[in-house]
Amino acid sequence: APQPADQAGVLTAPMVGTVHTKPEPDAPEFVKVGDTVEEGQTVLLIEAMKMFNPIKAPKAGRVVRILITSGEPVEFGEPLMIIQ
Numbered sequence: 001a002p003q004p005a006d007q008a009g010v011l012t013a014p015m016v017g018t019v020h021t022k023p024e025p026d027a028p029e030f031v032k033v034g035d036t037v038e039e040g041q042t043v044l045l046i047e048a049m050k051m052f053n054p055i056k057a058p059k060a061g062r063v064v065r066i067l068i069t070s071g072e073p074v075e076f077g078e079p080l081m082i083i084q
Helices: none
Strands: 010-012 017-020 042-048 051-056 061-066 079-083
Touching: 042 079
Parallel strands: none
Antiparallel strands: 010 079, 017 042, 042 051, 061 079
16 A cells, blocks of 8 residues: 555645644644545644644645544654545
């Protein structure tokens, strides 16, 4: 099976930090598998140096996989989700 980083539509981390899938702890997730997103829509946040950086969908499509868990650290270039 192809690795997530090799699949079309993979969204990768543009920076090192901690990923957050919700805008606030009690809020709903930005997106779920199966959701349709628009280009430029915020799909998650990466916290780096106490700043919350919105990560936006690079294209319109459907979220087919979410490869991370909220609160976990991510590295630059790490696959976060697949949007097709």
